[in-house]
Amino acid sequence: MLKAENLTLYVNDNGSRKCLLNDISFHVDDGEMLVITGPNGGGKSTLAKTLIGIEKADSGKIMLNEQDITDYDINHRANAGIGYAFQQPPRFKGMPVSKLLTLAAGRSLSIDECCDLLTAVGLCAEEYVERQIDGTLSGGEMKRIEIASVLAKDHELCIFDEPEAGIDLWSFSMLIQKFEEMHKEKKQSLIVISHQEKIIDMADRIMIIDDGEIKKIGKREDVLPYLNGVQKCHNCAENRERRA
Numbered sequence: 001m002l003k004a005e006n007l008t009l010y011v012n013d014n015g016s017r018k019c020l021l022n023d024i025s026f027h028v029d030d031g032e033m034l035v036i037t038g039p040n041g042g043g044k045s046t047l048a049k050t051l052i053g054i055e056k057a058d059s060g061k062i063m064l065n066e067q068d069i070t071d072y073d074i075n076h077r078a079n080a081g082i083g084y085a086f087q088q089p090p091r092f093k094g095m096p097v098s099k100l101l102t103l104a105a106g107r108s109l110s111i112d113e114c115c116d117l118l119t120a121v122g123l124c125a126e127e128y129v130e131r132q133i134d135g136t137l138s139g140g141e142m143k144r145i146e147i148a149s150v151l152a153k154d155h156e157l158c159i160f161d162e163p164e165a166g167i168d169l170w171s172f173s174m175l176i177q178k179f180e181e182m183h184k185e186k187k188q189s190l191i192v193i194s195h196q197e198k199i200i201d202m203a204d205r206i207m208i209i210d211d212g213e214i215k216k217i218g219k220r221e222d223v224l225p226y227l228n229g230v231q232k233c234h235n236c237a238e239n240r241e242r243r244a
């Protein structure tokens, strides 16, 4: 189980102190899927980066399976069992895809295993397995390779930041199948940051973050009506602006 307690994070924004996360507390049960959603700029990616150790909270505590990981760096947290797929994946130039997958798995993978991982994210294995990770890969291709690298290992907790971003419809439906499979197996807990209805509909619980704060968290059936209400209000405001 992951438990975040009172996470608060400030950054220096052109000389002034800006609060990006304000007293965030929540948990993710073993095998649970928590979907985090909310408006752009609300703090979702910042929270994910804080959980994996890229950002360091000014206060608060993070526990993974009763282990206090608050002071762990990114590698130490990965070793403790947290896997993370970036919203915008970094490119490890000059490395073939098979090597990245092997490194991510933490053991040597056969070409067949690499191909299975690539197929799971809708990439033609033969075409990509020995391809170099460099600027010639499109954003969507890079995103899918990144997701495959997280799938390469069983984690205690996998965090996917907008896995749908830049991915075509066909690959997206394969990805949904993969998430459904992982969710059904309940071997790994999942945090998925998403704006996509299909992903939100899969959640056990949904958390809405806006302005660095949790606006709502609860079971899918309790939060969905609230989310639809927020959406309607947003549309009303947009329509009013358009009419004015």
Ligand SMILES: Nc1ncnc2c1ncn2[C@@H]1O[C@H](COP(=O)(O)OP(=O)(O)OP(=O)(O)O)[C@@H](O)[C@H]1O
Residues within 6 Å of the ligand: 011, 012, 013, 018, 020, 038, 039, 040, 041, 042, 043, 044, 045, 046, 047, 087
């Ligand atoms: N280092 C920083 N300095 C100043 N502001 C920052 C910094 N990092 C993030 N922000 C701001 O914090 C806010 C939250 O950003 P974040 O990327 O977490 O949002 P998000 O909810 O993931 O948005 P999206 O849905 O667009 O991906 C944004 O307003 C962003 O501009």
